[in-house]
Amino acid sequence: MIFCLALRKLCGTLSQYDKTFDRITPRSERSFQGATALRTRVSTSEDPIIQELSKSKAGNVFGTDAIIALLMASPRSVYPWDIVIDRVGDQLFFDKRDTSQIGLCLPAP
Numbered sequence: 001m002i003f004c005l006a007l008r009k010l011c012g013t014l015s016q017y018d019k020t021f022d023r024i025t026p027r028s029e030r031s032f033q034g035a036t037a038l039r040t041r042v043s044t045s046e047d048p049i050i051q052e053l054s055k056s057k058a059g060n061v062f063g064t065d066a067i068i069a070l071l072m073a074s075p076r077s078v079y080p081w082d083i084v085i086d087r088v089g090d091q092l093f094f095d096k097r098d099t100s101q102i103g104l105c106l107p108a109p
Contacts, residue, residue: 011049042064043064043095043096044062044063044064044067044093044094044095044096045086045093045095047064050062050064050093054088054091054093059091060090060091060092061091061092061094062091062092062093062094063093063094063095064094066096067083067094067095067096068094070083071083071094081096082096082097082099083095083096083097084096084097
């Protein structure tokens with residue numbers, strides 16, 4: 001389970017890692033089975049946890065995992081992307097445009 005330290009609130013769950021994938025070789029192959037859990041992609045402005053964090057002034061820069069990962073990988077990115085940075089008071093929100101293709105380069109749920 002993921003635990004937000006700033007709010008002391010339970011924010012989600014994390015499946016257990018299967019250690020048999022550590023020992024895969026070309027001779028002992030194993031097929032990959034995707035997660036069965038429902039995954040949703042929420043923008044920064046729509047995320048209820050980020051909204052709570054911003055209201056409680058727990059930080060001043062907010063973004064989802066997909067947007068932050070995109071920024072870290074942007075020097076080598078081959079996918080087009082478009083990020084909107086909104087300033088609300090002293091807080092920054094990294095968000096994607098509705099027409100942006102950020103969600104399209106991620107694995108399908």
